[in-house]
Amino acid sequence: MIESENISSFEQKFTRLYGKGTVIETNITAIIKPSQIITVFYEGFAGRLSVLDMSWCLPEGEEKFRNSKVGDRIKCVVLSIDFQNKQVMLSQKHLIKPLSDTIKWERIERGDEFQADIIDELNDTLLVKTTKGHYGLIHKSLLKLPLESLKVKVNTKLDYSDLLSFVPASLEIANEVSIKxxxxxxxxxIEEDLQSFYKFKRSLLGINASDEICEIIQKGFDADERIFxxxxxxxxxxxxxxxxxxxxxxxxxxxxxxxxxxxxxxxxxxxxxxxxxxxxxxxxxxxxxxxxxxxxxxxxxxxxxxxxxxxxxxxxxxxxxxxxxxxxxxxxxxxxxxxxxxxxxxxxxxxxxxxxxxxxxxxxxxxxxxxxxxxxxxxxSQKDFLDFVVLKTECFETINSLKLDAGEILKQEGRTLAIIDKFLEYQMSLIDDKKENTIFVDKFERIPSQTGGVS
Structure with missing residues (x-):
């Protein structure tokens, strides 16, 4: 019991001193290929740095790993502590922003051209590094091999891996002809009430629609008169x-x-x-x-x-x-x-x-x-296509919601009319109750009274 309390006390103190987020400088004591670096730490613990945590860009992390030597002094941040094995997991990439979160990355545009060197050959692709220090991939089928260096242009930015996808700078891509x-x-x-914004406003759906809903529908008609x-x-x-x-x-x-x-x-x-x-x-x-x-x-x-x-x-x-x-x-x-x-x-x-x-x-x-x-x-123009189909879907969903609401409105109006009918019947019955009793006769005539009046 006492031993358990001592361990718990030690862990708490160690965590306070060297817990997650603590920045340290330490020396490399061993390199375990292909992916682990062991470092000096405190209190008899060893630091462990994975190649995956050396950079947000894996090829850059692998290059750093290859260039590391025993005795090098490096700066790291603590990720986690394994008390059972007396190891501390370290990271270097968490000391810096991912490249994809920087202005440098944002300024790269599709079509930008770079001179690049081939670093590694993968199954279907080549790993290249530009003279600006950017890593990227290019498909072998686009090239005539062998090559040592080439001129490339950016096809797309792979934000999740801080890599660029390249094509040869000489490759020209024409836009496709759109549908007639x-x-x-x-x-x-198209339903009659949905053939124009004017017809929509005059319909039962439009009459019961809020201003916000009308704005959505009008935006749809502004984008395409056949939005429905x-x-x-x-x-x-x-x-x-x-x-x-x-x-x-x-x-x-x-x-x-x-x-x-x-x-x-x-x-x-x-x-x-x-x-x-x-x-x-x-x-x-x-x-x-x-x-x-x-x-x-x-x-x-x-x-x-x-x-x-x-x-x-x-x-x-x-x-x-x-x-x-x-x-x-x-x-x-x-x-x-x-x-x-x-x-x-x-x-x-x-x-x-x-x-x-x-x-x-x-x-x-x-x-x-x-x-x-x-x-x-x-x-x-993929953004233009996306904006249009999202708007079209929103317009249809809005109309379907209006139809459901209109159905409920009709039910309420039906119940209101039924109540009015009952009320009118009640009013008529009151009028009938107030009428005096009457007798129907076939004919009548005036008879002068003996006093000279009408009787």
Whole structure:
């Protein structure tokens, strides 16, 4: 019992002196490849620094690890304490901001060009480092190897890993031609009361709508006079893209979808391109959903953005993904989180039925399906497409809510009319009760009285 109290007292004192967040300077005593550094600490404890905690950018952390030597003096911050094994977990990256939170990162634009050196060769990609010190990835299929250095331009910024995705500086990407308006009109059907803002205001729905609701509906009509059509057809092509290092792409797309759609074919650049083009030409239904960020609601993380999901689906195919917005709000990407095909996946089938029932639109827009390292146009309008479909969905949800409220209003009016009818019946009965008793006769005549009056 006394020993337990002594240990508890020691832990409390040690935590006060060297608890989480304590900044220290210490010396490296050992390096355990490929990922651990051991350091001196206090009270017989050892410090442990992982390569994952040396930088917010893993390639930079790996470079720091390679350059570290026994005896080097380093500055770290305490992450946690393991009293049982007498170890203290240390970090260097928590002493600095992630690069993606800095002005330096924000000033990088899509299309910016850099001279870069090749650092490492991965499966399908090359790891490069620019002369400005930025790390990034470029797909091998875009290059003629071997190379030692090359000129690249930024395709996208991978905020979550402080990496840049590059394409060769010589690569030119043209924007796609948007869908023709006549094709969009062919399938249109709009309710009479929703064909213009004027008609809406004069309808039962508009009469009972609040000013805030009217503003939403007017904003929709300002964006598109056919905002209440049942299809989505905008001048902005939609680009959906598989994520970098996506297991969905590596296993389902490469190993299952290609043999399924092309009778046992194996993955290569030609079959990949053919299937991506085929998927883009299919007819789909589209649904988008905006919801609160659970991490924000639970007080975890710094991301205050709402989560926006999207679905593209038909009887054969189902894409589910999430809209990723860069920290500087300059880049919008529709990333594929899940992909299924055929009728053998029960959950995918149920998802299709659910999506088809709630808030889906016939997708008549131009679509492009991209591999993880596919390139978006440098002046793409994904934000414009997103803003439009979110507004269109909001308008439909608002109208559906109004219809429910209008149904309740009609019920209340019906009950009011019934009460008025009962009241009128009651008033009529009172009038009838006040009438004097009367006798009906066939005829009458005047008879002079003997006194000369009328009797």
């Amino acid at each position: 308006e006549e094709q969009a009109n062919e399938f249109s059907f 059509s049942k299809e989505i057809a905008t001048p902005y092509p939609l680009y959906i893209q598989f994520e970098v290092n996506s297991s969905i792409y590596e296993s389902i797309f490469k190993q299952q979808a290609i043999p399924f759609f092309y009778e046992g074919a194996t993955y290569n650049e030609e079959s990949e391109r053919a299937l991506l083009e085929k998927l883009a030409k299919e007819s789909y239904w589209f649904k988008i959903n905006k919801r609160g960020n659970r991490r924000r609601e639970n007080g975890n993380g710094n991301n205050n953005q709402d989560v926006i999901d999207f679905s593209l689906f038909n009887e054969q195919l189902n894409f589910f993904g999430e809209v990723q917005i860069s920290k500087d709000k300059k880049e919008y990407r529709f990333l594929i989180k899940n992909f299924s095909f055929g009728h053998n996946v029960a959950t995918a089938s149920e998802a299709k039925k659910k999506n088809a029932k709630y808030g889906s639109f016939l997708f008549l827009n131009q679509l492009k399906v991209l591999s993880p390292f596919g390139t978006l146009p440098f002046r793409s």
